[in-house]
Amino acid sequence: MQEREPVGMFVLMGRAINERIAAHGHGKELVLVCECADGDCAALIRLTSEQYRKVRQGHSFLVKQGHESSAIDRILARNDSWLLVEEPDALKSPLRMEA
Numbered sequence: 001m002q003e004r005e006p007v008g009m010f011v012l013m014g015r016a017i018n019e020r021i022a023a024h025g026h027g028k029e030l031v032l033v034c035e036c037a038d039g040d041c042a043a044l045i046r047l048t049s050e051q052y053r054k055v056r057q058g059h060s061f062l063v064k065q066g067h068e069s070s071a072i073d074r075i076l077a078r079n080d081s082w083l084l085v086e087e088p089d090a091l092k093s094p095l096r097m098e099a
C-alpha cells in the first residue's frame with residue numbers, strides 16, 4: 001500500500017490551479033477543478049467568474065457535490081452541483097498528521 005500524502009497538499013494544488021484559470025477567465029464561465037482531498041479526483045465544476053470571486057473571499061474550498069469529507073469538512077454553502085466547505089484543520093496545522 002502506498003503512503004498517503006497529507007490531505008492539505010491536494011487541496012492547495014486544486015486551489016492554485018483554479019486561481020490561474022480564474023485569472024484568465026474574467027467575465028466568463030469558468031471550468032474549475034474539484035478541490036476535494038482525493039488526489040485522483042478529476043471532477044470539474046462550472047461557475048461564473050463572478051461566483052468564483054464571492055466563493056474565494058474566505059478560506060474555503062470548492063468541491064463537487066458528494067466530494068465533501070464529512071469527517072473534516074464543514075459545509076458553508078451549497079449549490080446544485082458544488083459545495084463550499086471550510087478549510088480543513090489539516091491545513092491550519094500542517095505538522096500535525098493523523099495516524
Ligand SMILES: [Zn+2]
Nearest residue numbers: 034036041067
Ligand atoms: Zn473531488
